[in-house]
Amino acid sequence: MVLACAQGAENQQVAAALKIDKDTVGKWRRRFVEHRLAGLRDAPRSGAPRTIDDAxxxxxxxxxxxxxxxxxxxxxxxxxxxxxxxxxxxxxxxGQPTRAPPVDRGRSARRRDGGASRRAD
Incomplete structure (x- = not known):
């Protein structure tokens, strides 16, 4: 987007080519002009900061x-x-990104009535 703007394209032309709103092109063009590469970083999000780290x-x-x-x-x-x-x-x-199935370690499935039944493969 910024490169297309730098080549002289108008916001409306860039927006049409990328199928985005011309105001979005204007926002990023303005941020680049004012702050150069640092302006292309995403701004901090609203809300409370994360309390659980990636590890x-x-x-x-x-x-x-x-x-x-x-x-x-x-x-x-x-x-x-x-x-x-x-x-x-x-x-x-x-759990949402992985949608992981249960791990089958050859264990018996526990029934609600307390009995155990072997899972069929």
Whole structure:
């Protein structure tokens, strides 16, 4: 977008070529003119800053994918939250990108009535 502007194209032409709003082109052109390359960085987002770092998120994802809890065939959000000492709402988003199926380690599935049944493959 900025390169097209630098080659002399008007905001409307760039917007049409990229299928975006001309005001968006104007915003980025203005930011580049005022701040050069630093102006192309995304501005800070509103809202509270993250309280859980990437390493902690990775721990939860790895644990979800590579282990199973003692009393179940796969991790629930609540179970993972408790095991990781995080809130359930903090754990839930980590499972969404992977959509990981339960890990099958040849264990019996636990039924609600307390009995165990072998899972069919």
């Amino acid at each position: 902690r998120i990775e721990e939860v994802i790895v644990k979800t994918l590579e282990s199973v809890p003692e009393d179940a065939t796969h991790w629930s959000s609540r179970g993972m939250a408790k095991a990781s000492r995080l809130s359930t709402s903090s754990v839930q988003p980590t």
